[in-house]
Amino acid sequence: MPSRPEKPRLEPEKPGPDKGDGDKGERKVRRCPICGRPAAEATRPFCSARCRDVDLNRWLSGTYVVPGSENDEEDEK
Template sequence: MADIAEKKCPICGKPAAEGLRPFCSKRCADVDLNRWLSGSYAIPARDDEPPVEQDED
């Protein structure tokens, strides 16, 4: 297994800080949160998928 100190921050690539894992700093954690809130991490959908029908009880 990889040691915790060997893990890299997903934003900048620096070693992760123990209290902020997986980030190295509060700034990188905030950058990641902003990306989530602004929709940068959205999963693209395909328009050619048929609609899902739900059963009614």
């Protein structure tokens, strides 16, 4: 009877730069909250000055709002 070819042995997947397993020293790739590209160190957490400015405009124009009521209990003190 002919011998069967051996099945290739699969090695466990090693964590890549965006797949941390909790070890110190590995960095998880942070994504830009505006476009999803990898963040740049100079404009972190954004990928560029443009995305940073888009986010600032959204805060200043009222697109982003922190939830709360007009008359919070802390204001009444």
